[in-house]
Amino acid sequence: MIVENLFPVLFAIIIIGVVVSLAFSSVQLVRQSEVRIVERLGKFQRELGSGLYFIVPILDRVVARWDMRTQIINSMPQPVITKDNVTMKIDTLIYYRITDAKAATYEINGLKEGIANLAVTALRNEIGNMNLDETLNSRDKINAALQIKMDEATNNWGVKVERVEMKEIIPPHDIEEAMKQEMTAEREKRAKILKAEGDRESAIKNAEGNKQKQILEAEGEMESRIRRAEGEAKAIELVAAAQKKQIYEVFSALKEVKADDSVIALRYIEALEKLAESDNKVFIPYEATGLMGSVGAVKDLLQSSQSNMRVDK
Numbered sequence: 338m339i340v341e342n343l344f345p346v347l348f349a350i351i352i353i354g355v356v357v358s359l360a361f362s363s364v365q366l367v368r369q370s371e372v373r374i375v376e377r378l379g380k381f382q383r384e385l386g387s388g389l390y391f392i393v394p395i396l397d398r399v400v401a402r403w404d405m406r407t408q409i410i411n412s413m414p415q416p417v418i419t420k421d422n423v424t425m426k427i428d429t430l431i432y433y434r435i436t437d438a439k440a441a442t443y444e445i446n447g448l449k450e451g452i453a454n455l456a457v458t459a460l461r462n463e464i465g466n467m468n469l470d471e472t473l474n475s476r477d478k479i480n481a482a483l484q485i486k487m488d489e490a491t492n493n494w495g496v497k498v499e500r501v502e503m504k505e506i507i508p509p510h511d512i513e514e515a516m517k518q519e520m521t522a523e524r525e526k527r528a529k530i531l532k533a534e535g536d537r538e539s540a541i542k543n544a545e546g547n548k549q550k551q552i553l554e555a556e557g558e559m560e561s562r563i564r565r566a567e568g569e570a571k572a573i574e575l576v577a578a579a580q581k582k583q584i585y586e587v588f589s590a591l592k593e594v595k596a597d598d599s600v601i602a603l604r605y606i607e608a609l610e611k612l613a614e615s616d617n618k619v620f621i622p623y624e625a626t627g628l629m630g631s632v633g634a635v636k637d638l639l640q641s642s643q644s645n646m647r648v649d650k
Contacts, residue, residue, distance in 0.1 A: 362392075362394055363391050363392050363393065363394045363397075364389070364390075364391060365385055365389070365390040365391070365392055365399065366388075366389050366390075367385050367386060367387050367388055367389075367390065368387060369387045370387070370404060370405045370406050371387060371402060371403065371404060371405065372384055372385065372386060372402075372403045372405055372438040373385040373399050373401065373402050373403075374399065374400050374401040374402075374403075374438060374439065374442045375392055375397050375398070375399055375400070376397070376398050376400050377393070377396050377397050377398075378396060381439065381443070382397060384438055384439060385399075400442065401438070401441075401442040403435050403438045403441060403442075404435075405434065405435055405438070406434065407432055407433070407434045408433055408434065408435075408449075409430060409431070409432055410430070410431040410433070410449060410452055410453050410456070411428070411430055411504075412428055412430075412431065412453050412456060412457065413428060414426035414427060414428040414505070414507060415427060415428065415429075415457050415460065415461075417460060417461050417464040417465070418461075418464070418465060419464055419465070419467060419468055419469050419472055420465060420466060420467055420468045420471075421468040421469055423468075423469045423508065423509065423512065424509065425469075425472075425506060425507055425508045425509065426506075426507040427460060427464070427503055427505070427506050427507070428503075428504050428505050429456055429483070429501060429502065429503055429504060430500075430501070430502045430504050431452060431453070431456050431487070431498065431500075431501055432498070432499045432500040432501070432502075433452060433491070433496050433497060433498045433499060434496070434497045434499060435448075435495055435496055435497075436495055436496065436497050437495025438495065439495065440493065440494055440495030441494055441495040441496060444493055444494050444495065445494045448494065448496070451491075451494070452487070452496065452498075455487055455490055455491065456483065456487060456501065459483050459486045459487055459490075460479075460483060460503075462486075463479055463482050463483060463486075464479070467479075469508070469512070472506065473506065473508075476503055476506075479503060480500070480501050480502050480503060483501040484498055484499075484500055484501045487501060
């Protein structure tokens with residue numbers, strides 16, 4: 338009797354639980370930047386953007402949830418062979434964004450795996466057309482080519498490939514060692530070139546400095562000589578002017594006392610003797626040469642003076 342009385346209660350509890358479960362499953366709260374695909378009886382029914390939705394329990398079912406933001410696939414290093422038969426490993430980063438949630442749900446099974454495999458295929462085809470040096474020196478070119486090819490291939494999947502980047506290129510060990518040696522040699526060569534250029538610049542600057550120094554010293558010496566010569570010339574000019582003035586004063590005094598030609602000639606000769614004793618060069622005026630005619634008179638005057646001295650004795 339107790340069991341029979343509990344059976345309706347348990348059945349009612351189960352029914353209530355099922356109803357509550359169906360009620361919760363019929364409510365769909367879609368977040369921002371998310372899209373959900375709803376099927377009704379196994380057939381596409383609608384897309385749910387961000388917001389609150391109610392679906393019919395049992396008949397409707399959410400079969401896919403897509404994040405519409407940019408997604409990243411970090412692929413593992415994949416072996417590739419270059420045009421010159423060098424095997425290396427390259428890993429890539431793929432940035433993609435879903436633009437059509439319905440196509441991403443129904444046009445491909447396993448979207449991320451499909452994109453990753455497509456990247457490997459496109460990478461091998463691109464690297465196969467290049468040699469090792471081109472591969473190492475053309476990352477941007479390879480990235481752009483991969484992005485274009487993958488974007489075209491994934492267009493039907495409702496996917497936009499925004500960017501593809503080769504993250505790391507791993508060459509064979511022997512080639513890697515050779516590359517390191519080459520890089521070391523190149524750095525040493527560049528260091529020697531920079532040092533040589535620095536030494537050359539230093540030598541040029543030192544030479545220019547020495548040249549400028551010599552020019553300044555020569556200019557200074559020349560200026561010093563010019564100033565010294567100007568000073569000496571000025572001194573000579575002053576001395577000559579003073580002596581000239583003295584001679585003219587003597588002549589003026591002789592004229593005032595009305596001295597005869599013999600006295601004037603004698604005084605003139607005395608003045609010339611004084612001038613000869615000095616280091617200065619004095620030019621005698623042309624008019625003064627006329628006074629030299631009095632030399633004979635001076636001689637006679639001297640002889641007469643000597644005769645007078647003998648008589649006195």
